[in-house]
Amino acid sequence: MNASFLLFTLLNTGFILLVSPLFMSLIKKVKASTQGRKGPNLLQSYFDLRKLMKKEVIYSPNSSGIMRITPYLNLAVLILASLFVPIVFIPEAPAGIGNIIVFLYLLAIERFFTALCGLDAGSTFGGMGSSRLMSLSAVIEPTMVIAFAALAYVLKTVNFHEMFAITAGSTIPKSPTLTLISISLFIIIIVETGRIPVDNPATHLELTMINEAMILEQSGKNLALIELAHAVKQTILMAVLINILAPWGLATKVTFAGLAVSCLYFLVKASLLAGVIGLFESSIAKMRLFRLPSFYMMAFFFSALTILMEVFA
Amino acid sequence: MNSTKNITGSLSPAGLKLRDNCQISVNPAVLETQYATDLMIDISGTKPQIRRGKNGEFYIPLAEEEFLKIVPELSEKGFVLISLFCVQDFEESPCFTLFYIFRLNGSTDVFAFMRYVKTETTSIATLFPSACWYEREIRDGFGIEFTDAFDKRRLFLHEVYPEGFHPLLKSFKNGKIQAVENPEEAYPFKQVGGEGVYQIPVGPVHAGIIEPGHFRFSVIGEPIFNLEIRLFYKHRGIEKLAEGKKTSACVPIAEAISGDETVANTVAFCTAVEKIAGIEVPERANYLRGILLELERIYSHMGDLSGMITDIGFPRMTTPFLILRENIFRQNELLTGSRFMRGAIDLGGVKKEISGEALSKLNLYLKTFVLQFESAIEAVHASSSLIDRFSTTGVLKKKLIAPLNITGPIARAAGATYDVRFDHPYGIYEDITPERAIKTAGDVLSRFEVKAAEVINSTSLIKKLIASIPEGAIISETIEFAISNIPDGYVLSMVEAARGQNLHWIYIRRGVIDRYKVRTASFCNWQAVEHAVLGNIVPDFPLINKSLNLSYAGTDL
Numbered sequence: 088m089n090a091s092f093l094l095f096t097l098l099n100t101g102f103i104l105l106v107s108p109l110f111m112s113l114i115k116k117v118k119a120s121t122q123g124r125k126g127p128n129l130l131q132s133y134f135d136l137r138k139l140m141k142k143e144v145i146y147s148p149n150s151s152g153i154m155r156i157t158p159y160l161n162l163a164v165l166i167l168a169s170l171f172v173p174i175v176f177i178p179e180a181p182a183g184i185g186n187i188i189v190f191l192y193l194l195a196i197e198r199f200f201t202a203l204c205g206l207d208a209g210s211t212f213g214g215m216g217s218s219r220l221m222s223l224s225a226v227i228e229p230t231m232v233i234a235f236a237a238l239a240y241v242l243k244t245v246n247f248h249e250m251f252a253i254t255a256g257s258t259i260p261k262s263p264t265l266t267l268i269s270i271s272l273f274i275i276i277i278v279e280t281g282r283i284p285v286d287n288p289a290t291h292l293e294l295t296m297i298n299e300a301m302i303l304e305q306s307g308k309n310l311a312l313i314e315l316a317h318a319v320k321q322t323i324l325m326a327v328l329i330n331i332l333a334p335w336g337l338a339t340k341v342t343f344a345g346l347a348v349s350c351l352y353f354l355v356k357a358s359l360l361a362g363v364i365g366l367f368e369s370s371i372a373k374m375r376l377f378r379l380p381s382f383y384m385m386a387f388f389f390s391a392l393t394i395l396m397e398v399f400a
Numbered sequence: 401m402n403s404t405k406n407i408t409g410s411l412s413p414a415g416l417k418l419r420d421n422c423q424i425s426v427n428p429a430v431l432e433t434q435y436a437t438d439l440m441i442d443i444s445g446t447k448p449q450i451r452r453g454k455n456g457e458f459y460i461p462l463a464e465e466e467f468l469k470i471v472p473e474l475s476e477k478g479f480v481l482i483s484l485f486c487v488q489d490f491e492e493s494p495c496f497t498l499f500y501i502f503r504l505n506g507s508t509d510v511f512a513f514m515r516y517v518k519t520e521t522t523s524i525a526t527l528f529p530s531a532c533w534y535e536r537e538i539r540d541g542f543g544i545e546f547t548d549a550f551d552k553r554r555l556f557l558h559e560v561y562p563e564g565f566h567p568l569l570k571s572f573k574n575g576k577i578q579a580v581e582n583p584e585e586a587y588p589f590k591q592v593g594g595e596g597v598y599q600i601p602v603g604p605v606h607a608g609i610i611e612p613g614h615f616r617f618s619v620i621g622e623p624i625f626n627l628e629i630r631l632f633y634k635h636r637g638i639e640k641l642a643e644g645k646k647t648s649a650c651v652p653i654a655e656a657i658s659g660d661e662t663v664a665n666t667v668a669f670c671t672a673v674e675k676i677a678g679i680e681v682p683e684r685a686n687y688l689r690g691i692l693l694e695l696e697r698i699y700s701h702m703g704d705l706s707g708m709i710t711d712i713g714f715p716r717m718t719t720p721f722l723i724l725r726e727n728i729f730r731q732n733e734l735l736t737g738s739r740f741m742r743g744a745i746d747l748g749g750v751k752k753e754i755s756g757e758a759l760s761k762l763n764l765y766l767k768t769f770v771l772q773f774e775s776a777i778e779a780v781h782a783s784s785s786l787i788d789r790f791s792t793t794g795v796l797k798k799k800l801i802a803p804l805n806i807t808g809p810i811a812r813a814a815g816a817t818y819d820v821r822f823d824h825p826y827g828i829y830e831d832i833t834p835e836r837a838i839k840t841a842g843d844v845l846s847r848f849e850v851k852a853a854e855v856i857n858s859t860s861l862i863k864k865l866i867a868s869i870p871e872g873a874i875i876s877e878t879i880e881f882a883i884s885n886i887p888d889g890y891v892l893s894m895v896e897a898a899r900g901q902n903l904h905w906i907y908i909r910r911g912v913i914d915r916y917k918v919r920t921a922s923f924c925n926w927q928a929v930e931h932a933v934l935g936n937i938v939p940d941f942p943l944i945n946k947s948l949n950l951s952y953a954g955t956d957l
Contacts, residue, residue, distance in 0.1 A: 122719045211600050215938070219622075284785065287713035291607040294600075295711075295939040371785040373713030376622060376939050378788070 091341060095178035096170060102350060103169045103326075107318035108132035110325070110361045114282075117365025118289075132318070139311035147208040147304055157204040158305070158312035161197050165319045168193040171247050172326045174353050175346050176338035177255065178248070185248035187235045191228075194279070197320070198224060205301030212293040216300025219376065223285075223297070226380045227278050230387045234271040237393040238331070241265060247327070254334035264393045265331055271393075272328040274386035280321045282364065284374040284382060295373070322357070329356045433458075436509065443473045454675040454891045457501075457510040467515045468522070475527040479504050479511075480802050483903050484534035485917040486542050488570050490514075490907065496544060499905070500524070501892065505802070508824055510892060523549035530805045530924055541568035541639075556632040556956060559583035567640055574640070589628050592618040600938065604633050611952035615941075622937040627930050631955055638957040642916035647673045647906075648747060648883055650913055654904075655742055657918055658954035660703070663689075663696045664897035665918070666745040668904040671826055672893035673747055676908055677882040681827070685749030685876075687869040690828035691759075692741050692750075693895075694858040694865075699728045700898035701809070701851040701858075704949045708848055709780070711943045712789040720776035724769060731762055747883055749875030763866045766859045777852050790845035794932040794944030797842060804931075805924045808900020810948050813850040814842030820896035832868075834861040844947040886911055897921060899949060920954035 112132045119126025128134070146154055170180075171190045183189060198220065205217035241262050242250045254261050260269075278285050281298035293300060302313050330337060336352030338345030374382060433450055436458045440448045444466060451459040462470065483501040490497040493516060500513040515521070523546040525532040535546045536555035543566040546552070557565065560579045566572065592599065597620050604612035612633035618626035638657060642650050654669035655662050667689055674681060681689075706721035729739040735754050736744040744750060780786060798815040800806065807818055817838055821829040837853030839846035876882070890907040900921030907915040929948050933941055 118715070121716045123723070124719075211602065215600065283713050289715070290713060292711060292942040293607055294602065294941050295713075369716040371714070372709075372717075372783065372789050374785065375789060376937055 089179055092178045092180055092184075094341065095173065095176065095180070098175045098346065099173060100166055100169055102175055103319055103322050104166075104315070106354065106357070107315065107322040108136060110322060110357060111318050113358060113361040114365040114368070115289075117362050118369050121366065121369040132314075136311045136315060139314070140308050142307035144307035144309050147210070149209040150207050150304070153200070153203050153207045154304070155309075157200045157207075158309040158316070160200055162312050162316040162319070164193050164197050164200075165316050165323065168197075169319060169323050172323050172330070173248060173251055173337070174326050175349050176341055177252050178341075180248050185246040187239060187245050187247060190247065191231060191235065194231075194320075195228070197316070201298075201301050204305075208304035210304055212296065212300040212303050215294075216297050216303075219297045220301065223278075223379060223383075226383050227275070230271070230383045230390070231275055233387055233394075234268060234275060234390040237264075237268050237271070237390040237397075240394055240397050241268065247330075251330045251334065251337060252339060254331060255337040255339055258335045260332055260334075264396055267389045267393045267396075269328055269332040271386040271390045272324070272331065274382065276321070276324045276328065276364065277367070278383065278386075279324055280317070283368040284371050285379060287373050325357050325360050326353070329353065329360060436460075436511070443477065444470045453512070454889060455672070455893055456508075457512055457892045459512045459514060461514040461516075464515070467513065470513070471524050471527055474502060477504070478802065480805055481524075481528040481530050482510070482805050482901065483905070483917070483919045484531055484538070485905065485919075486538045486544065486568070487907060487915045487917075488542065488568075489914075496542060498538070498544075501903070501905075503823075505818070510824065510894075512892065517544060519543060520545045520547055522547060525549055525551070529803045530927070533923065533927070540566065542566055543569065553587060556635050558632065559585060559587060567637060572640075587630060589616045589630075590618070590626060592626060594620075596620055604630075613952055617938060617941070619938060622939070624933050624936055624938060624941070627933050627941075629926060629930060631926065631952060633956070634952070635956050639916055639918065642913050644912050644914075646883075646912055647677075647886060647908070650916065651746060652743075653916075654918075655745075657957060658920060658922075658951045659740060660696070660700050661897045661899065661902065661920065661951070661954060663692045663741050663745060664895045664902055665904070665920070667693060667827065668893045668895040668902055669906070670745055670747050671895075672891045672904050672906045673883075673886070673908075674876075675891045675893065676889045676906065677886045679748050679876045679879060679882045681749055681876060682873040683870045684872045685874045686828045687865050688750045688754055688874065689745060690832070690865050691754075691762075691862050692736070692744055693827075694834075694862050695728060695732055695735075696741060697858050697898045698855050699725055699732070700949075701855050702728065704851055704946065705848065705855075707946045707949075708790070708844065708943060709786065711946045712786065714783070714786055717776075717780060717783065717786065720772065720779070724773055724776070727765070727769065731765060734758055735762065746875065748879035749873070751875075753874050759866045759869065763863060766863060770856065770859055773852075773855060780848075787845065789940075789943065790848055791843060793844040793940050794936055794947060795841070795843045796928055796932045796948075798840075800928065800931055804927050806900070806928045808896070808898070808921050808925065809837075809850045809854055810847055810925060810928060811900065812837065813839045813846035815840040818901070820894050820901050824894050826893070826895060828865065832861065832864060834858060844943060847947045884911075899951060899954070900925060902954075918957055920951060922951040922954040926950050926955055 109129065112127055112129045116126040116129060168190055171185050202217040202220050205213035238250065239245045241264055242253050244250055260266055281288055286297040287295065288299065290296065293303065302310065305313055333356055336348055338349045433452055436450050437447060440450065440460065446466065448460050448462065453459055479502040481500065482503050485499050487497045487499065495516050495518050498515040498517055500515065502511045521544060523531065523535055525535060532551050533555060535549055536551065536553065538544050539546065540555050540557040560583055562578060562580055565577060597618065600617040600619060602615040604614045614630040616628045617624055638653060642653050651666060651669065654665045657665045702721055702725035706718045706725065709718045732741050733739045735758055736752065738744065744752065796810060796814045801811050801814060801816045811818060819836065822833055834857040837850045837857060839850050886908055888909050893904045895902050897920065902921055903919045905917040906913060925948060929945055929950065932948065933944050936944060
């Protein structure tokens with residue numbers, strides 16, 4: 088392991104952990120303002136995490152070790168996945184880091200354990216959420232594979248680091264087809280973070296939940312870790328989209344100025360994207376559960392279209 | 401004027417032969433009883449004894465064999481069972497008197513068949529499904545067994561109440577009771593089986609700020625193929641509480657039946673007492689009552705409209721409705737001093753004068769309200785994702801409406817026309833009626849549309865009332881004398897609350913209330929949800945439930 092990668096690990100992970108909760112609050116704030124409300128403080132997500140960290144963890148007597156390890160495991164998996172998506176600068180990474188197939192599997196592990204965890208306590212709603220998540224995953228996973236395949240085809244590499252090295256430095260997307268893929272990536276963000284029209288993160292109606300249902304049994308520190316993992320996942324997926332669609336400013340060499348510019352640019356771009364997500368969520372109603380595959384199919388369509396266009400171009 | 405209207409109304413059903421006689425001038429009272437007698441002869445073949453109640457309802461005491469003969473006939477003729485309740489010691493009778501209250505579509509008449517029973521009797525629930533809950537309620541309250549009933553489970557007294565505990569018996573005195581710990585017999589829900597079939601128990605404790613209710617879903621994957629509800633977790637004993645009280649002391653009890661039906665229930669209670677005591681409510685008071693009743697309907701419907709949109713995860717669309725609802729609450733407070741209009745209605749009229757200035761302010765506000773409301777509704781219609789969720793969801797079939805006595809906007813969204821304000825007019829509705837809003841699809845979208853139209857119709861009615869409200873007293877001058885010298889008697893009074901038909905029956909004996917029976921629309925409408933969800937998917941349940949807007953408090957008195 089070289090020094091550049093060690094520095095990257097510390098900085099990239101630290102930065103993502105630090106800013107992720109901010110985007111959660113930001114989306115809430117945007118949604119609130121479309122509803123004519125003031126909305127929460129931008130630091131509210133941090134306050135919530137601090138509050139939850141101090142609280143006692145309660146386990147159901149029916150639960151097993153899954154319930155206990157999932158919060159740690161999920162956060163660990165997502166921190167590992169965050170190394171695949173450079174935000175501060177593009178390091179010389181060891182083999183395997185940045186591979187999009189490994190990245191997809193890391194997300195699958197997180198999803199798998201979340202679903203197990205939902206089943207673990209034996210409550211009504213957890214199992215319901217898990218079964219819904221698994222059914223929908225059967226549709227969204229192929230879609231993600233196609234989207235990333237399209238990305239790989241356009242940029243001629245299966246490594247995120249190399250992709251971003253190609254796109255970085257240009258002010259507009261390298262290829263027009265990348266804009267089409269960006270639509271797919273945006274839909275993937277919405278789906279993977281359980282936002283409207285897929286799931287309503289603000290609801291209290293257990294019967295309508297997917298993601299929230301699986302974590303209903305979590306409490307205290309474990310809940311804080313799960314919430315943080317969720318925020319990290321959102322930031323990673325946002326970073327993928329940003330680095331493809333609006334790549335300017337990402338440092339390719341380690342200089343202090345370069346790092347600062349990278350971080351600052353990312354903050355601005357991600358805040359804008361969070362705003363767009365908030366507006367998108369406010370513009371439509373949640374879809375019927377059985378209509379969701381057609382929403383995923385839009386992502387599938389744009390990715391498949393990209394591949395076709397690249398093949399015949 | 402009113403009596404003529406009543407005659408034409410009475411004659412409309414079933415095209416009876418009396419229609420021709422109508423041309424001949426006869427004393428209306430005689431004619432009406434004659435009509436009821438003829439109808440009864442037509443049904444049962446014998447001439448029953450008919451008494452006219454003080455609110456125009458017909459009381460028909462029947463011997464057991466007559467009753468058994470008449471029930472299938474009533475079912476065949478399309479009579480709707482709107483209530484069934486038990487009274488002990490009615491007119492010094494040594495047994496229990498069961499009152500079966502029926503109405504007929506298109507008629508303003510209400511028939512109360514009286515059946516005299518000891519501790520055992522037979523059920524009519526196979527012919528009139530809405531009787532099921534009433535019979536279980538009577539079993540819990542009085543200990544009367546309906547021996548051939550298909551459902552003999554407990555209703556409002558759950559298993560923790562001891563065996564033989566029947567609080568509505570006159571012999572029962574209020575006091576501490578010993579709750580049964582770990583009751584042996586659990587409430588038997590309908591069991592389902594088969595591959596991939598499972599049950600989802602939900603409640604009675606819910607995540608939102610709502611009242612307790614247990615929902616037992618039987619599902620195959622997501623589609624629901626059976627739903628059973630269990631309510632009555634917060635029984636308050638309102639009917640027992642009223643017994644032995646003076647009528648004036650009972651007004652706050654009527655107000656507390658259901659928070660957002662305060663005005664409707666109080667008006668129904670006061671109307672009943674006024675009929676017994678022969679009190680004439682001053683014109684101005686009737687107008688004011690009408691305004692408050694319609695304001696209550698507006699804010700209640702606004703809550704539903706915003707709730708439906710919230711439940712499909714579209715908070716941005718909800719906000720305009722919430723803001724308008726809040727503004728109506730503030731108008732309520734300006735008019736009556738209470739956002740929920742508590743303490744506004746009193747026996748003989750209204751408690752506090754509402755100044756002409758306040759009314760014209762309300763009139764002015766309603767103009768802005770209608771504009772903003774219409775633009776909010778327009779935005780709803782423009783959103784395809786929203787319409788997609790509402791349309792075809794939770795269809796309530798029209799054929800269920802009469803057997804289950806489903807009333808209110810949810811029935812009118814499924815093609816029914818029944819509305820107490822038209823069919824049994826009371827107070828101001830005898831002279832002025834709002835426009836009707838009727839849809840036929842019976843889905844969530846129709847319920848949304850009907851409620852939205854009713855909000856507009858209510859505002860127009862309020863404007864009309866404000867424009868023509870007369871000056872004068874707001875409470876009957878002889879009220880105190882009339883109330884303290886109230887004669888013995890009983891009367892049935894009905895109102896159209898925001899949720900539908902509310903029914904109050906009062907029996908006054910020796911100047912105090914001997915029996916007070918309340919049946920709000922929700923008691924019947926709750927059973928609609930069990931049918932409306934069938935074939936829908938679990939995540940659509942909250943929306944369907946919200947669109948039906950059922951009151952827990954109004955059911956569990």
